[in-house]
Amino acid sequence: MSWIRSYESIRDFDFETEVAVVGFGGAGGCAALEARRAGRSVMLFERSSGAGGSTALSACEMYLGGNGGTALQKALGIEDTSENFRAYLDACFGNNCDPDRVSMFVDGAAQHFDWMEALGIRYNRSLFSGRDVVAMTGDSLQFSGNERVNWFAKRSKPVPRAHLAADADHNGGQVVMAAVIRNVEEAGVDIRYDARATALIQDAHGAVRGLVVRMDNRDYTVRTSHGVILCAGGFIMNELMTRQHIPHLEGISTRHGNPGDMGDGILMGVAAGGQAINMGQAFFGIATYPPADLTYGILVNGNGQRFVAEDSYIARIGDAALKQPDGEIYMFIDNRHFDRPHYVQGIEIVAVGETVAEVEAEAGFTEGTLQHTVEFYNTHAAEGRDPLFDKAANWLEPFDTAPFALVSYRLADIKQTAFTLGGLDVLPTGEVVTPNERAPIPGLYAAGRTVAGIPRTGAGYASGMSVADVTFFGRAAGRQAAAAKPNNALPAGADAAEG
Amino acid sequence: MSWIRSYESIRDFDFETEVAVVGFGGAGGCAALEARRAGRSVMLFERSSGAGGSTALSACEMYLGGNGGTALQKALGIEDTSENFRAYLDACFGNNCDPDRVSMFVDGAAQHFDWMEALGIRYNRSLFSGRDVVAMTGDSLQFSGNERVNWFAKRSKPVPRAHLAADADHNGGQVVMAAVIRNVEEAGVDIRYDARATALIQDAHGAVRGLVVRMDNRDYTVRTSHGVILCAGGFIMNELMTRQHIPHLEGISTRHGNPGDMGDGILMGVAAGGQAINMGQAFFGIATYPPADLTYGILVNGNGQRFVAEDSYIARIGDAALKQPDGEIYMFIDNRHFDRPHYVQGIEIVAVGETVAEVEAEAGFTEGTLQHTVEFYNTHAAEGRDPLFDKAANWLEPFDTAPFALVSYRLADIKQTAFTLGGLDVLPTGEVVTPNERAPIPGLYAAGRTVAGIPRTGAGYASGMSVADVTFFGRAAGRQAAAAKPNNALPAGADAAEG
Numbered sequence: 001m002s003w004i005r006s007y008e009s010i011r012d013f014d015f016e017t018e019v020a021v022v023g024f025g026g027a028g029g030c031a032a033l034e035a036r037r038a039g040r041s042v043m044l045f046e047r048s049s050g051a052g053g054s055t056a057l058s059a060c061e062m063y064l065g066g067n068g069g070t071a072l073q074k075a076l077g078i079e080d081t082s083e084n085f086r087a088y089l090d091a092c093f094g095n096n097c098d099p100d101r102v103s104m105f106v107d108g109a110a111q112h113f114d115w116m117e118a119l120g121i122r123y124n125r126s127l128f129s130g131r132d133v134v135a136m137t138g139d140s141l142q143f144s145g146n147e148r149v150n151w152f153a154k155r156s157k158p159v160p161r162a163h164l165a166a167d168a169d170h171n172g173g174q175v176v177m178a179a180v181i182r183n184v185e186e187a188g189v190d191i192r193y194d195a196r197a198t199a200l201i202q203d204a205h206g207a208v209r210g211l212v213v214r215m216d217n218r219d220y221t222v223r224t225s226h227g228v229i230l231c232a233g234g235f236i237m238n239e240l241m242t243r244q245h246i247p248h249l250e251g252i253s254t255r256h257g258n259p260g261d262m263g264d265g266i267l268m269g270v271a272a273g274g275q276a277i278n279m280g281q282a283f284f285g286i287a288t289y290p291p292a293d294l295t296y297g298i299l300v301n302g303n304g305q306r307f308v309a310e311d312s313y314i315a316r317i318g319d320a321a322l323k324q325p326d327g328e329i330y331m332f333i334d335n336r337h338f339d340r341p342h343y344v345q346g347i348e349i350v351a352v353g354e355t356v357a358e359v360e361a362e363a364g365f366t367e368g369t370l371q372h373t374v375e376f377y378n379t380h381a382a383e384g385r386d387p388l389f390d391k392a393a394n395w396l397e398p399f400d401t402a403p404f405a406l407v408s409y410r411l412a413d414i415k416q417t418a419f420t421l422g423g424l425d426v427l428p429t430g431e432v433v434t435p436n437e438r439a440p441i442p443g444l445y446a447a448g449r450t451v452a453g454i455p456r457t458g459a460g461y462a463s464g465m466s467v468a469d470v471t472f473f474g475r476a477a478g479r480q481a482a483a484a485k486p487n488n489a490l491p492a493g494a495d496a497a498e499g
Numbered sequence: 500m501s502w503i504r505s506y507e508s509i510r511d512f513d514f515e516t517e518v519a520v521v522g523f524g525g526a527g528g529c530a531a532l533e534a535r536r537a538g539r540s541v542m543l544f545e546r547s548s549g550a551g552g553s554t555a556l557s558a559c560e561m562y563l564g565g566n567g568g569t570a571l572q573k574a575l576g577i578e579d580t581s582e583n584f585r586a587y588l589d590a591c592f593g594n595n596c597d598p599d600r601v602s603m604f605v606d607g608a609a610q611h612f613d614w615m616e617a618l619g620i621r622y623n624r625s626l627f628s629g630r631d632v633v634a635m636t637g638d639s640l641q642f643s644g645n646e647r648v649n650w651f652a653k654r655s656k657p658v659p660r661a662h663l664a665a666d667a668d669h670n671g672g673q674v675v676m677a678a679v680i681r682n683v684e685e686a687g688v689d690i691r692y693d694a695r696a697t698a699l700i701q702d703a704h705g706a707v708r709g710l711v712v713r714m715d716n717r718d719y720t721v722r723t724s725h726g727v728i729l730c731a732g733g734f735i736m737n738e739l740m741t742r743q744h745i746p747h748l749e750g751i752s753t754r755h756g757n758p759g760d761m762g763d764g765i766l767m768g769v770a771a772g773g774q775a776i777n778m779g780q781a782f783f784g785i786a787t788y789p790p791a792d793l794t795y796g797i798l799v800n801g802n803g804q805r806f807v808a809e810d811s812y813i814a815r816i817g818d819a820a821l822k823q824p825d826g827e828i829y830m831f832i833d834n835r836h837f838d839r840p841h842y843v844q845g846i847e848i849v850a851v852g853e854t855v856a857e858v859e860a861e862a863g864f865t866e867g868t869l870q871h872t873v874e875f876y877n878t879h880a881a882e883g884r885d886p887l888f889d890k891a892a893n894w895l896e897p898f899d900t901a902p903f904a905l906v907s908y909r910l911a912d913i914k915q916t917a918f919t920l921g922g923l924d925v926l927p928t929g930e931v932v933t934p935n936e937r938a939p940i941p942g943l944y945a946a947g948r949t950v951a952g953i954p955r956t957g958a959g960y961a962s963g964m965s966v967a968d969v970t971f972f973g974r975a976a977g978r979q980a981a982a983a984k985p986n987n988a989l990p991a992g993a994d995a996a997e998g
Contacts, residue, residue, distance in 0.1 A: 002705060002772070009703075095746035204508075206501060240935060244776040244924065247594035267934050270769060273501070277743040280779030303887045305804050323822035325888075366886040368878075372871055379867075387865040388802045389824075425743065435766050436739060 003271035005212055005221075007203035013210065013223040017043040017190070019481050020211055020222050021229045022197040022265060025053015025258075026060075026467055027448025027474035028231030029180040031430075034478030036187040040226055044189050045213050047196040047232075047260050051184075052177045054233055054257045054419070054449070055471075059134040060172035061144050061162035061464030062471070067110035071117070072141055072163055075125040080159045082106045088147065088156035092460025096278065098452070104428040105454055105472060112472045113163060119179040122166040129160070131292040133314060133343070133463055136169045145313045145462020150390040162464040173467070180471075197264065200228060200272050200444070207487055208272055208443035227443045227481035229430065231474060232265025233257065234420035234449035236282075245279040245422065252327055252411040253284055253418035261419075265450035269424040272444055275435040278452040279422030283461050285314035286321055286409060286416050287343035288331065295395045296337040298377055299409070302328030304360070304369030306377070309389040315461040318416060322458075327411035332359070332374060336401035344416070348408040356404055363406045370406070374399060419466075421458075423451040430477025445481050447474040502770035504711055504720075506702035512709065512722040516542040516689070518980050519710055519721050520728045521696040521764060524552015524757075525559075525966055526947025526973035527730030528679040530929075533977030535686040539725055543688050544712050546695040546731075546759050550683075551676045553732055553756045553918070553948070554970075558633040559671035560643050560661035560963030561615060561970070565605040569612035571640055571662055574624040579658045581605045587646065587655035591959025595777065597951070603927040604953055604971060611971045612662060618678040621665040628659070630791040632813060632842070632962060635668045644812045644961020649889040661963040672966070679970075696763065699727060699771050699943070706986055707771055707942035726942045726980035728929065730973060731764025732756065733919035733948035735781075744778040744921060751826055751910040752783055752917035760918075764949035768923040771943055774934040777951040778921030782960050784813035785820055785908060785915050786842035787830065794894045795836040797876055798908070801827030803859070803868030805876070808888040814960040817915060821957075826910035831858070831873060835900035843915070847907040855903055862905045869905070873898060918965075920957075922950040929976025944980050946973040 019035040021028045024046035032044045046053075064070050066085035073080050085106045090097060117123060128135035128142040135142045144162030146152045168175040184191065194215060201210035201221065210223040235241045236257040243250060255261075266276050288294050288310070295311050301324035308320035321329045330350065341347060351362035360370040378398035380387055386396055408414075424432050424446045431440035447453075453469040455461050518534040520527045523545035531543045545552075563569050565584035572579055584605045589596060616622060627634035627641040634641045643661030645651045667674040683690065693714060700709035700720065709722040734740040735756040742749060754760075765775050787793055787809070794810050800823035807819035820828045829849065840846060850861035859869040877897040879886055885895055907913075923931050923945045930939035946952075952968040954960050 006703065095742070095749045204505065238935070240937075243594070244774070250594045263934075267774075270774075270934075271772065273770065275743070275766075275769075276775070278779075279744075280777075368875060369887070372875070376867060376871070388868070435762070435769075436737070438739075 003199050003268045005199045005201045007201050007209045010201065010221055014220040015043060015222040017041045017222060017224055018226040019229065020045065020224045021231060022211065023053060023231040023233060023260070023448065024051040024191065025231060025233060025448060025470070026055030026177065026180065027470035028053065028229070029177070029184050030471045030474035031229045031231055031447055031478035032189045033180070033184050033187055034475045035482040036189050038479060038482035040482045042189045043222060044184065044191045045195040045197055046191070046193050048258065049193050051181045052174070054261060055467055056173040056177040057258060058173040058467055059164070059170055059463065060176040060467050061134065061164050062113065062116065063144065063161050063462055063464035063468040064109040064113045064163055065159060065161040066106040070110045070113035070163065072113060072123050072125060073159070076127050076141060078159060080161065084157050084159065085109070088152065089454065091152050091155040092146070092462070093456045096281070096456035101428045101454060104476070105469070109468065109472065115475070116471065119183050121176055121179045123163055124166045127160060131295060132290045133287060134170060135164060138166065140164045140166055144464050146316055148392055149309050149312050150392055151309065162462070197232070197268070200268050202272055206273060206441060208441060209487055224443065225486040226484045227445050229477050229481055230265035230269055230446040230450050231448040232450050233261040234423060235261060235263030235266060236419045237261040238263045246282045246420065248322065249282060249284055249418050252415060254415050256417040256419045261449070265446060266423050269432050269444065269446055269450065272432070273434050273441050274432040274444070275425045276422060277425045278456050281421040281457050282418050283315050283421060284318040284322065284416060284418045284458050286318045286329070286414070287314050288317055288341060288409070290342045291339045293337045293339055294331070294333065294341060296397055297331040297333035298373070300330050300332060300370065300373060301325060304365050304373050306373055306388055309386070309391040311391050311395045313462055315458040319457065319459040321411060329409040329411060331407045331409060332370065332404065333407065334399040334401045334404050338405060344409065344414050346413055348413065349405055350408045351406045352403050354402045359404050359406050420449060421452070421456055423449060426451045428473065428476060429480040430473060431480060443487055445477040447477040502698050502767045504698045504700045506700050506708045509700065509720055513719040514542060514721040516540045516721060516723055517725040518728065519544065519723045520730060521710065522552060522730040522732060522759070522947065523550040523690065524730060524732060524947060524969070525554030525676065525679065526969035527552065527728070528676070528683050529970045529973035530728045530730055530946055530977035531688045532679070532683050532686055533974045534981040535688050537978060537981035539981045541688045542721060543683065543690045544694040544696055545690070545692050547757065548692050550680045551673070553760060554966055555672040555676040556757060557672040557966055558663070558669055558962065559667070559675040559966050560633065560663050561612065562643065562660050562961055562963035562967040563608040563612045563662055564658060564660040566609040569609045569662065570616070571612060571622050571624060572658070575626050575640060577658060579660065583656050583658065584608070587651065588953065590651050590654040591645070591961070592955045595780070595955035600927045600953060603975070604968070608967065608971065614974070615970065618682050620675055620678045622662055623665045626659060630794060630810070631789045632786060633669060634663060637665065639663045639665055643963050645815055647891055648808050648811050649891055650808065661961070696731070696767070699767050701771055705772060705940060707940060708986055723942065724985040725983045726944050728976050728980055729764035729768055729945040729949050730947040731949050732760040733922060734760060734762030734765060735918045736760040737762045745781045745919065747821060748781060748783055748917050751914060753914050755916040755918045764945060765922050768931050768943065768945055768949065771931070772933050772940050773931040773943070774924045775922060776924045777955050780920040780956050781917050782814050782920060783817040783821065783915060783917045783957050785817045785828070785913070786813050787816055787840060787908070789841045790838045792836045792838055793830070793832065793840060795896055796830040796832035797872070799829050799831060799869065799872060800824060803864050803872050805872055805887055808885070808890040810890050810894045812961055814957040818956065818958040820910060828908040828910060830906045830908060831869065831903065832906065833898040833900045833903050837904060843908065843913050845912055847912065848904055849907045850905045851902050853901045858903050858905050919948060920951070920955055922948060925950045927972065927975060928979040929972060930979065942986055944976040946976040
């Protein structure tokens with residue numbers, strides 16, 4: 001199957017539109033809305049029977065800040081300068097960052113909150129300051145990443161940046177997408193469901209001038225004067241691509257996404273001359289919390305060695321766990337702090353004992369490994385410090401309440417969720433660019449997990465970074481396409497005659 | 500810059516050949532030779548002023564075995580079944596493996612040794628059984644990877660598989676390439692130097708039918724009836740691509756390759772409809788040996804924790820080092836075993852002391868970290884075992900000879916060598932395939948580090964795996980192209996008139 005149809009080979013088009021958007025998740029919805037609000041005719045094609053994409057599956061925390069703070073941060077007296085926000089993102093993603101994208105994001109993220117709120121999404125002016133993946137308290141602001149982990153806190157003042165819609169707990173994505181969908185519909189976007197984009201239409205000069213869409217078992221040609229915006233999701237549902245690009249997650253993870261996350265947008269963009277980057281990176285979390293009390297536990301590998309600050313975000317814990325030999329991951333904890341993890345199914349209590357030595361022996365660990373780790377930890381925890389991994393002092397308490405337990409988080413057993421963080425290389429404007437020169441491909445834009453965005457590694461991920469990125473840069477792509485110089489000087493078929 | 504020229508747009512071609520090969524390193528040389536020996540006219544284009552590629556820069560150990568053993572293995576009484584060879588490669592690369600490629604390799608690798616020897620390369624029938632990256636003894640067979648590391652030895656019987664040319668030590672690549680070049684010249688391949696391929700020529704049906712080559716500041720068109728074989732190396736010299744695909748090595752590595760390793764072959768293949776995979780993987784070695792005696796040392800991270808079996812191959816040590824926090828890597832060793840590492844420049848002796856406690860304190864490690872690690876190691880080493888990382892018993896000796904030292908291998912200081920292991924997805928025959936369907940692109944082949952080959956991770960790499968892969972599969976691509984059905988029914992320009 002070819003992802004490209006020649007423009008010159010098509011005499012008549014079935015549809016004409018100024019802007020076409022592929023995929024009606026968070027990115028595609030926001031892209032379509034901005035292009036339409038800028039006065040363009042917009043067709044939006046969604047391969048499933050309803051809108052939402054993977055954004056609707058998420059809790060839809062929006063990771064926003066900078067510019068002194070969002071309206072919600074400011075209302076709570078929380079300051080977040082752009083420099084501070086940027087320092088945090090730099091600490092999160094290091095060499096994987098695209099600095100231009102980060103600049104545009106920290107400059108505009110606070111205003112993006114106003115824009116989202118103006119869609120009709122309600123946010124309560126209240127903070128949840130506890131430790132949870134998603135606040136279930138009705139509060140609309142929370143810490144959702146590694147902000148308070150000392151390694152990060154030394155590089156950027158900890159600020160809560162995850163903005164949760166009111167009237168939502170785990171279904172925030174549906175609350176947010178309901179507002180996006182309503183606005184897209186009201187704006188007059190021409191929405192087509194059960195409509196799968198199967199190819200881009202590209203002219204002999206390399207410009208993208210439309211797409212082919214499969215509807216009702218027929219291929220329709222769509223001509224665009226201002227551009228095609230690919231917002232077709234990532235590739236976590238594509239078994240071959242995940243085996244090729246993130247083989248390290250095979251057998252130890254479950255796929256998180258909607259059925260359309262097949263990588264089509266990425267492959268189409270590459271076929272048109274773009275480049276896929278960051279393809280080996282993925283979100284892979286280990287939800288050791290909630291309950292927050294489990295943060296008092298310590299995580300060890302099969303050698304009884306600690307390997308991460310246990311107050312880290314779930315994806316940072318996942319990243320560190322992947323670096324341990326053979327996926328052998330355990331939590332040691334005492335009776336005072338133990339509780340069933342809320343999200344991880346199938347944990348197994350490997351050993352319980354009145355002493356650490358007993359637990360160590362029962363678990364089959366080499367004598368002296370776990371005992372040393374716990375002793376060393378206890379000694380320093382009693383002094384309020386963690387010289388190895390710098391877990392924050394409020395999570396440091398010596399283990400002193402028997403029985404003690406070792407709980408298995410062996411990766412192959414708990415199969416935690418994963419989704420992809422690689423995709424097309426784009427300018428912050430959404431323009432898909434070529435390798436080497438990074439020259440924009442005329443008429444082609446992309447956003448959402450079809451591109452390599454702000455969140456580029458599990459080690460630096462925080463809840464809400466992806467949906468913030470997809471909506472923010474989806475909007476940017478919509479505006480950019482709307483403002484593009486039209487590529488419609490020649491009627492359909494004229495090029496072929498001319499050529 | 501576009502990597503594709505339309506076949507139909509070209510009226511007259513400057514050159515006609517049955518097979519064209521891009522790049523005259525190990526892969527390109529072997530591909531050209533096999534295609535020529537099969538009776539095809541072959542043009543071979545090399546962008547630099549001489550042949551050799553990155554193969555000539557290597558020691559050119561050839562990692563071969565299976566089928567009971569190569570002629571050299573057998574002469575030394577060493578048996579190596581295909582099952583054993585395969586088990587080793589599976590242990591090396593796990594989910595990253597391409598099983599079909601591995602099958603073809605283990606089936607044919609022993610015969611490949613005969614073929615290489617028949618080129619006129621001499622191999623001594625003698626074994627070096629010591630531990631070194633490259634034997635400097637005149638012996639032509641050695642262990643060059645993790646074969647004797649217990650984790651691997653439990654999965655595959657340890658067998659030496661690195662075949663070194665006689666009359667070579669570090670310059671084996673030049674010895675081998677001299678023979679390849681001589682054979683290619685004698686076979687009547689039309690070789691063009693200072694000839695850079697700048698685009699593939701593809702027809703409207705997607706078939707590759709030639710290429711554009713820049714020579715003497717002019718673009719020449721080359722029409723091929725049987726195929727183009729891309730053997731243009733990896734992308735380690737491309738600063739943008741390495742930042743985009745292997746950002747984790749930025750600032751801590753030096754680039755190993757020839758100046759042509761710019762990724763052109765990969766980008767051309769992708770532009771023609773192929774897919775680049777495994778792009779985030781690279782060889783990154785830490786040459787803690789030779790001298791072999793340094794294997795008695797233990798490697799620790801900044802927390803004083805061991806993290807790898809120290810008898811591992813340099814790239815496995817590098818891989819494990821990359822997983823430690825902040826690139827803080829050290830070797831602890833006693834006076835009995837210390838010696839200057841031969842390859843690593845700029846090591847710094849961080850601390851020396853009469854006791855481990857003294858070293859620990861002087862190095863600024865948290866009290867009790869290094870001491871515990873050494874004590875624990877000593878206790879078990881005295882019993883001939885390493886319960887944590889299973890270093891082989893012959894490398895286990897308690898540290899007992901003061902003074903003791905901690906030597907820095909901080910990654911940012913020692914900047915060890917790296918090269919890329921990602922590239923085009925191909926069938927074992929060298930046919931470049933599309934994403935998803937993995938359908939061959941007619942007329943397009945690739946080999947060498949332009950493709951994702953046998954060696955796919957640093958964790959499983961062994962010296963000689965890459966040159967074995969590039970020569971073996973270079974040959975396969977040459978044969979496959981030579982045997983292809985010719986795509987020359989229409990003369991140049993005829994398609995354009997027809998279309």
